[in-house]
Amino acid sequence: MTRSIRWLLVGLAVLLFGAASASAQESPAEPGTAAAAQAAGSAATSAAGPAAIVQKFGGKQSYDETEAVIIELAASGDEAVARALRALRDGDLYWRKGDEAVFIGKRQGDDIAIFDPMTGEPAGAVPRGEMEKVRIKNSIRNAVTTALGSLTLRADNPAQRMRAADTLFSEADPEMIASLGEAIAAEEDTAVRARMQEALASATLVSDLPASEKAEAAKILAARGDRESLSMLTRFAGSTDDPVAKKAAETAIVAIQSNIAFWNQMQNVWYGLSLGSVLLLAAIGLAITFGVMGVINMAHGEMVMIGAYTTYVVQEFIRTSAPGLFEFSLLIALPLAFLASGTVGLVMERFLIRFLYGRPLETLLATFGVSLILQQAVRTIFGPSNREVGNPDFMSGAFDLRLMSVNWNRLWIIVFAMVVFLALLAVLNKTPLGLQMRAVTQNRKMAAAMGIRTPWVDAMTFALGSGIAGIAGVALSQIDNVSPNLGQGYIIDSFMVVVFGGVGNLWGTLVGAMSLGIVNKFLEPYAGAVLGKIVVLVLIILFIQKRPRGLFAQKGRFVDA
Amino acid sequence: MILARFLGPRVWILVAVILAAAILVPLANLWLPADHPLHVPSYLVPLFGKYVCYALLALALDLVWGYCGILSLGHGAFFALGGYAMGMYLMRQIGSRGVYGNPELPDFMVFLNWQELPWYWTGFDQFWFAALMVMLVPGLLAFVFGYFAFRSRVTGVYLSIITQAMTYALLLAFFRNDMGFGGNNGLTDFKDILGFSIQADATRASLFAASCIALALSVLLVGWITRSKLGKLMVAVRDAESRTRFIGWRPEHVKLFAFTVSAVMAGIAGALYVPQVGIINPGEFAPVNSIEVVVWAAVGGRGTLVGPVIGALLVNYGKTVFTGVWPEGWLFILGGLFVFVTLILPRGIVGTIDHGWDAIRATRRARNAEKGEASDSEAAGDPRAVANPAE
Amino acid sequence: MGETSVVQKVADEIRVLSEPQGAAPPPAVSVAGGPADTAEQPDGGLPAQAGASSGPSRPAGAAMDPGTNPATSSAPNTMTSTATKAAEPAVSPHPYASMLREKRLASEANGRARRETLLYLDGVTKSFDGFKAINNLSLVIEKGEMRAIIGPNGAGKTTMMDIITGKTRPDKGEVFFNGDVDLTHHDEAAIASMGIGRKFQKPTVFESHTVEDNIRLSLAGPRSVLEALVHRKDAAERDRIEAILETTRLTARRATIAGGLSHGQKQWLEIGMLLAQDPELLLVDEPVAGMTDAETEETARLLREIARTRSVVVVEHDMHFVRELGVKVTCLHEGSVLSEGTLDKVSADPKVIEVYLGR
Ligand SMILES: Nc1ncnc2c1ncn2[C@@H]1O[C@H](COP(=O)(O)OP(=O)(O)OP(=O)(O)O)[C@@H](O)[C@H]1O
Numbered sequence A: 001m002t003r004s005i006r007w008l009l010v011g012l013a014v015l016l017f018g019a020a021s022a023s024a025q026e027s028p029a030e031p032g033t034a035a036a037a038q039a040a041g042s043a044a045t046s047a048a049g050p051a052a053i054v055q056k057f058g059g060k061q062s063y064d065e066t067e068a069v070i071i072e073l074a075a076s077g078d079e080a081v082a083r084a085l086r087a088l089r090d091g092d093l094y095w096r097k098g099d100e101a102v103f104i105g106k107r108q109g110d111d112i113a114i115f116d117p118m119t120g121e122p123a124g125a126v127p128r129g130e131m132e133k134v135r136i137k138n139s140i141r142n143a144v145t146t147a148l149g150s151l152t153l154r155a156d157n158p159a160q161r162m163r164a165a166d167t168l169f170s171e172a173d174p175e176m177i178a179s180l181g182e183a184i185a186a187e188e189d190t191a192v193r194a195r196m197q198e199a200l201a202s203a204t205l206v207s208d209l210p211a212s213e214k215a216e217a218a219k220i221l222a223a224r225g226d227r228e229s230l231s232m233l234t235r236f237a238g239s240t241d242d243p244v245a246k247k248a249a250e251t252a253i254v255a256i257q258s259n260i261a262f263w264n265q266m267q268n269v270w271y272g273l274s275l276g277s278v279l280l281l282a283a284i285g286l287a288i289t290f291g292v293m294g295v296i297n298m299a300h301g302e303m304v305m306i307g308a309y310t311t312y313v314v315q316e317f318i319r320t321s322a323p324g325l326f327e328f329s330l331l332i333a334l335p336l337a338f339l340a341s342g343t344v345g346l347v348m349e350r351f352l353i354r355f356l357y358g359r360p361l362e363t364l365l366a367t368f369g370v371s372l373i374l375q376q377a378v379r380t381i382f383g384p385s386n387r388e389v390g391n392p393d394f395m396s397g398a399f400d401l402r403l404m405s406v407n408w409n410r411l412w413i414i415v416f417a418m419v420v421f422l423a424l425l426a427v428l429n430k431t432p433l434g435l436q437m438r439a440v441t442q443n444r445k446m447a448a449a450m451g452i453r454t455p456w457v458d459a460m461t462f463a464l465g466s467g468i469a470g471i472a473g474v475a476l477s478q479i480d481n482v483s484p485n486l487g488q489g490y491i492i493d494s495f496m497v498v499v500f501g502g503v504g505n506l507w508g509t510l511v512g513a514m515s516l517g518i519v520n521k522f523l524e525p526y527a528g529a530v531l532g533k534i535v536v537l538v539l540i541i542l543f544i545q546k547r548p549r550g551l552f553a554q555k556g557r558f559v560d561a
Numbered sequence B: 001m002i003l004a005r006f007l008g009p010r011v012w013i014l015v016a017v018i019l020a021a022a023i024l025v026p027l028a029n030l031w032l033p034a035d036h037p038l039h040v041p042s043y044l045v046p047l048f049g050k051y052v053c054y055a056l057l058a059l060a061l062d063l064v065w066g067y068c069g070i071l072s073l074g075h076g077a078f079f080a081l082g083g084y085a086m087g088m089y090l091m092r093q094i095g096s097r098g099v100y101g102n103p104e105l106p107d108f109m110v111f112l113n114w115q116e117l118p119w120y121w122t123g124f125d126q127f128w129f130a131a132l133m134v135m136l137v138p139g140l141l142a143f144v145f146g147y148f149a150f151r152s153r154v155t156g157v158y159l160s161i162i163t164q165a166m167t168y169a170l171l172l173a174f175f176r177n178d179m180g181f182g183g184n185n186g187l188t189d190f191k192d193i194l195g196f197s198i199q200a201d202a203t204r205a206s207l208f209a210a211s212c213i214a215l216a217l218s219v220l221l222v223g224w225i226t227r228s229k230l231g232k233l234m235v236a237v238r239d240a241e242s243r244t245r246f247i248g249w250r251p252e253h254v255k256l257f258a259f260t261v262s263a264v265m266a267g268i269a270g271a272l273y274v275p276q277v278g279i280i281n282p283g284e285f286a287p288v289n290s291i292e293v294v295v296w297a298a299v300g301g302r303g304t305l306v307g308p309v310i311g312a313l314l315v316n317y318g319k320t321v322f323t324g325v326w327p328e329g330w331l332f333i334l335g336g337l338f339v340f341v342t343l344i345l346p347r348g349i350v351g352t353i354d355h356g357w358d359a360i361r362a363t364r365r366a367r368n369a370e371k372g373e374a375s376d377s378e379a380a381g382d383p384r385a386v387a388n389p390a391e
Numbered sequence C: 001m002g003e004t005s006v007v008q009k010v011a012d013e014i015r016v017l018s019e020p021q022g023a024a025p026p027p028a029v030s031v032a033g034g035p036a037d038t039a040e041q042p043d044g045g046l047p048a049q050a051g052a053s054s055g056p057s058r059p060a061g062a063a064m065d066p067g068t069n070p071a072t073s074s075a076p077n078t079m080t081s082t083a084t085k086a087a088e089p090a091v092s093p094h095p096y097a098s099m100l101r102e103k104r105l106a107s108e109a110n111g112r113a114r115r116e117t118l119l120y121l122d123g124v125t126k127s128f129d130g131f132k133a134i135n136n137l138s139l140v141i142e143k144g145e146m147r148a149i150i151g152p153n154g155a156g157k158t159t160m161m162d163i164i165t166g167k168t169r170p171d172k173g174e175v176f177f178n179g180d181v182d183l184t185h186h187d188e189a190a191i192a193s194m195g196i197g198r199k200f201q202k203p204t205v206f207e208s209h210t211v212e213d214n215i216r217l218s219l220a221g222p223r224s225v226l227e228a229l230v231h232r233k234d235a236a237e238r239d240r241i242e243a244i245l246e247t248t249r250l251t252a253r254r255a256t257i258a259g260g261l262s263h264g265q266k267q268w269l270e271i272g273m274l275l276a277q278d279p280e281l282l283l284v285d286e287p288v289a290g291m292t293d294a295e296t297e298e299t300a301r302l303l304r305e306i307a308r309t310r311s312v313v314v315v316e317h318d319m320h321f322v323r324e325l326g327v328k329v330t331c332l333h334e335g336s337v338l339s340e341g342t343l344d345k346v347s348a349d350p351k352v353i354e355v356y357l358g359r
């Protein structure tokens, strides 16, 4: 018995380790964020410089003086000034007569809408009379172009050059063609060069260069293959008269469209995996209690909910007494949620479910009653409305992967779901507790005769399943509203996953969750979210007709009983 | 009359009580002066009517659960479908009295800029057609659903879960505006039924009486079914499905019959419910509603005729009282009821009483048998015996 | 169409195979209707296993034929009788088994008393996850025959019954009932209606019904739901029930809820339910498990009585009981026939001693 406890602890440790390693992987992200913060900090310090320099455009001044400011700006090496420079070149840079403050302006009838020259944020509108334009002539324009080119395209930092190329790509500015050409010639980083070539191509399309070069440009854009290229090419194909260039553009459009379609599918798969991992998390505890033990626990969703509320309580506590720990709140919440839900599960098993073994319909009803009580208890304690659970930094934000956008929290949840899954698999297959569990669920009497303490194993199994529902709740608190109804939303889906995947088989649960998630997300664009869900439900109902025992049916005689 | 002996006195008492209520409550409401101690105030009549509809629904569930062993967690769906069919008729009766005054289209369709009535609304201006649909739609759904489910031998909790998924899917579907059933708000603002104002006391009293009569007839119908050889077969299917198969019966047909009849009864209950409460919305499809019905039947005693009726009345009366006193507490009570009734009172109120009674009779019979008297086989052919779940 | 051609095939084969045998009739002494006749069978009459490996497509049936045919039956006779059968409505899943039996009794009265195969299994194989529970099993039960089947645990006895009653579909092999009904194409209810009754290893009765209702539900008759709804008890039904209660000695307990019966009584009730079905063939799985010696003897008597009018297959581990039955015995092992013949012969078989009886 002490051995079994030890093994349970080992199982717990494995789970925790899984969780820890999941968040340990966050550490590469942490230096990243730190670096970003540093970058932001340094930008802030030097931003005082460029912003001040930009202000020098204010007031009456000669062309030479203006040019000097331009050179000074170029020397600052800060690309943040590019906005102001471009505005200057386009004749959109103004200074206010009252205080000589410099703004970017856009004519709006009798008014001028003004924007901050550094950030581009709107700063209201002023009558035309109050603003004075910074005067320019051709030589100034050239100076600006050169400055822009050297400023950004020639920056020392490749990342900065990359960003410059990106900006130029979006701006598709024919004036930059020359600078781009020079930059490309000088560029050594191939990735950056490719990006610059794309920028060049985008500029070429809108320039008055010969049609043959434009056709070449279309090819480069086709290779890039994103939505922006598509709209540029579409615009170009609509406006050009040259048959060759038009043809090239159209071919490119088709290529890009299929590329985009592909990535749309990838995005769907991603959403599907993400939904699937959520379903997996919600269902995996059920795969133990229902799948392995055959106990139909309608309060399973409430175990998830308890886990989510545990997270909330942990964060509240951290907020009031140890704000510094916020980043670790989830990590702290995981074991607590496991314990909280596991304890509730244990109590349920000891005081209710064990009297109902072998009577699945009664178990269903009784546990449903428990779910009502738990919901109402939470509603009474925490109130009926949604509770705010914050995302730690590593869980927030998103990044792009080609044409696909990936949310950090979704990514972590997928990783987390897999870790939980594998840990559980290990517990079931590699530990004595798992062995005993399987023995008891397959032949209770025999197991008892072999000296296994079946009631204890039952209780532990149920507690484990419930505990896992609790840690699923921690994850779900990151993407869903934490309210007393949280669990209800998942219970039917979870049962569908387990039933679809095949009872008593964790792999079935995995495949079931993922395929349901993906099918759901693929149906959504066609049928809408609600109808998609209905279709999935109907499909599952039909599927159960065909294979009443699920995808990965457990084989053997006892399932007929 | 054979039926009289067949059903036993208790069922007849129940029927008599229901019919008496059908007459007395309307009389006490309409004819007794308001200050008379036995006067039933008008607001209570539809409330009682609601209870009676719930009792009918519980009885319908009992036919499949108590007698046939199919724990349906989707009977609310049949109830709601019947309700919607009736609601559609009532909507059409509004005519041009709606907010938008459109003679053809219900208000919500005008609001959604619909130009014409969807095809599936045709005919619902006729009461007979709506009445037919009240039975046909739930019956057909149950038939098709049951056909597939029972044919592939989906049983036990699996069946319960897919019935729950069915009502959940319908819930989602009826929430959609473009389904043409009023979306979130459902169907409401009814004016007339069969030309009588739905608000009038006399109409409400009649609806109450109609509900009672429907309940009484259903009790007799279920009594007839369950006391017949088919009823015994249902119990046999419930207790040992595969055995029935090996003596040549087709349990899937038995179940399909019970499920369909039960769904039609639930549909009728829904249809009577809607004019009395004045609204039908997708909330009626919520899985919780269906599962609540189960507790009514369980409290009263499944596998009995009287139990579900008593259970539905008691639990709903309790709910009304309780939600008045301590609204948040009701869910605690309901949840507790679920636990209590499965753990401590698995036979329900009526079943427990019966069991005690049966035990007494059994000992008496044993004594008679000892004396060498051949026992009366007719008296023993009582199908009320519920497999003892505590064993 | 398919079924008539099968019949034709059977007829042809029987003709071909019985001709040489007809020339040299086996020395079997047959007493029509009684099971004891098999006791004296020569070795040549016990070919099922040997034949299964090398014989023609229906070795068991074919090989069995010469061994058990009364010496009087000649080749043309066999042909005509089978041909007559083929001329009858090809599909015989008649719902009323009793009528089938009447037909059979009538045909016996006609003086054309000869045994025909009632149940015919050939090359049947069934595996569960690669484990062959039934392995190329061939078995023939004659009309009116009683057969005892023995074999170690897991030999596949129950699985064989599952296959015959449609609970399990064989992976391959043929299962024919009454000569031409392919049982693999029918489900449990249809097979039961054709006249195959089954008692389970673990007694299963309708626990919340009275003994009488248990039997009433099993009585042969229409099996439609609507009929059951409007069904009225009548005198004939009452008499049948009475008779069955009498036979199974449950008259005094007719009003008892079946759940309250003792284990042995449940076994008997289940046999009574079988009788009520009026089957042509009874499959009885371990009928005396958990019975006292006296009860066992009673059961053996009951089964012998039943076997006077029907075919019976009894699976049993209790050797005393099998001896009491005094019929031909088939020993199964690892899903196929290990040995077949009289109990003495089978229990003397070294292979049987090795795997089953022990030394
Ligand atoms: N549905 C099934 N799934 C998996 N294995 C099965 C199934 N049915 C039977 N078996 C296996 O087939 C083998 C034969 O079983 P069967 O029940 O027919 O044996 P038996 O001869 O009746 O044994 P016993 O004398 O113990 O009753 C056993 O090993 C059993 O485990």
Ligand SMILES: [Mg+2]
Residues within 6 Å of the ligand: C157, C158, C159, C201, C285
């Ligand atoms: Mg067996």
